[in-house]
Amino acid sequence: MSTKELYIGLLSGTSVDAVDAVVVNLAPPTPALIATHSQPIAGRLRAAILKLCGGSAIGLQELGETHIELGEVFAQASMNLLEITGIAAEEILAIGSHGQTVWHEPNGDKPFTLQIGDANTIAERTGITTVSDFRGRDIAAGGQGAPLAPLLHHNRFASAHVSRAIINIGGISNITFLSPKTSAIAFDSGPGNVLMDWWTAKHKGRNFDKNGSWAREGKVHEELLASLQQDAYFTRRAPKSTGRELFNGAWLEAALKSLNKSVTPVDVQATLAQLTISSLVNALEGHGDVEEVYVCGGGAHNQTLMEGLTKALAPKKVTTTEALGIHPDWVEAIAFAWIAKQTIEGTAVDTSAYTGARAPAVLGAIYQG
Ligand SMILES: Nc1ncnc2c1ncn2[C@@H]1O[C@H](COP(=O)(O)OP(=O)(O)OP(=O)(O)O)[C@@H](O)[C@H]1O
Ligand SMILES: [Mg+2]
Known part of the structure; x- marks a missing residue:
């Protein structure tokens, strides 16, 4: 059995304070945190994200551009993390990218949750298979889409x-x-x-x-x-x-x-x-x-x-x-690396007790590296 199953977890949470990036070894039995990096989100991009989160009317162009720009930041965060650690991109099995939630409406007539930060861009820039959009499947399965950690x-x-x-x-x-x-x-x-x-x-x-x-x-x-x-x-x-x-x-x-x-x-x-x-x-x-x-x-x-x-x-x-055994700053980012591993392995996860989803599902979409 391999003793190394390296994954990257990327998280930009509700606070929009920074992108938390981790490399974690998910080989059983216990996840081991290998490296961490916090990538700042520039003030202008943060303002654009907060504007989206504020629900004000904005054009699709602005939404699209913010989605791509944030995807570039996620990719850069991953590459900086690898540079700091000296780990090669080829050693990483996948990136789990939570994305940035800009709207979460799990109880509406047409429940949805929207995370941005283009995973095509992450996979293309890093060459690493990227999993994202975890919450949407949970909503489709009748869940709240959150919390997943x-x-x-x-x-x-x-x-x-x-x-x-x-x-x-x-x-x-x-x-x-x-x-x-x-x-x-x-x-x-x-x-x-x-x-x-x-x-x-x-x-x-x-x-x-x-x-x-x-x-x-x-x-x-x-x-x-x-x-x-x-x-x-x-x-x-x-x-x-x-x-x-x-x-x-x-x-x-x-x-x-x-x-x-x-x-x-x-x-x-x-x-x-x-x-x-x-x-x-x-x-x-x-x-x-x-x-x-x-x-x-x-x-x-x-x-x-x-x-x-x-x-x-x-x-x-x-x-x-x-x-x-896990520093409080990195638990959530590790969680999305761990969920990405389940997705890559085709393992359905049971969120019913957390989100109310009707049945276990394989969460997220895979963008090949
Ligand atoms: N030294 C500190 N003192 C007080 N508050 C802090 C300190 N460091 C961080 N915080 C608080 O933690 C927030 C960031 O927390 P965190 O990154 O866990 O949240 P998040 O990005 O919203 O993630 P998630 O939504 O996934 O839980 C900051 O916005 C700030 O309010
Ligand atoms: Mg944060």
Whole structure:
């Protein structure tokens, strides 16, 4: 049996902060992270992506050009990763490219999810077989299309003895419950960093609140928090998934307007951090048997979030996925490398407990290298 099955995983998430790129050895039994690279997304391209995510009317030319431009960035991220590591393109079995979600509408009359970042371009520039468009097949199979990373969480982080929750705090937060006794369950719990990022950009001119230090200076505004918590998403039953289509600046501004009280920007930030914490804690409380909680995603760097979760969930152990052997920054990118491997091997994956899909399916489309 070969001991090397190298795959690349590429991810640009809801935060549109960077392209996370990993080389991972997926030869059984345990995925091993070989190399990582974070490729910045230029301000102009980021603005074009955020415009698409904002749902404003734009021309097909702009959509097409952004799709191609992002495909070039994904290809470049892969090539930079290989250059850093000295690994030849021929050694990589495939790239799993999640793409950039610009719209996610799993509950409409005609459910769809749209990821851009042209995989033809990635395959052509790198010469590596590329798998992408994972979520569309899941939607076609009656699922939410998201979250999909729980497939890896289950494969990599489940224990035969203790029940665990894996929390990914990206732009949106998702939770995976892994119990030794019952089958895994997962769903998006609500906002992760996306609202805090938007508020920080608006008031501080920075893309995010480093370490959550601005949020820490503020005081939670209980009335605003209660009003934000009233959104029906929080009490909706799983399977459920969400994105910027719901949790965005306009959603926050509308709540602030209807509150009709002046709340200082720093207190709004503290309240948004608490919203992320409380929605995760409430979701966890619905699954009383969780013994250990592991956080991944950029939110693991936000000390205000981590301390708030630790305090609210005590005496449960709250730490990051580092304790389970994978640094929190790279779990999601590894997940898409892992799903690409399943696709290349023709293995149908069962997402029914995470997305509500009717039956297992081979996810994604393959672009030959
Ligand atoms: N040092 C830090 N302090 C506070 N927040 C951080 C720090 N580093 C990253 N973050 C937050 O994490 C976000 C990026 O997280 P991540 O890349 O996991 O999310 P994502 O790109 O939306 O991915 P996905 O949607 O797949 O979960 C940033 O936008 C920022 O809010
Ligand atoms: Mg990211």
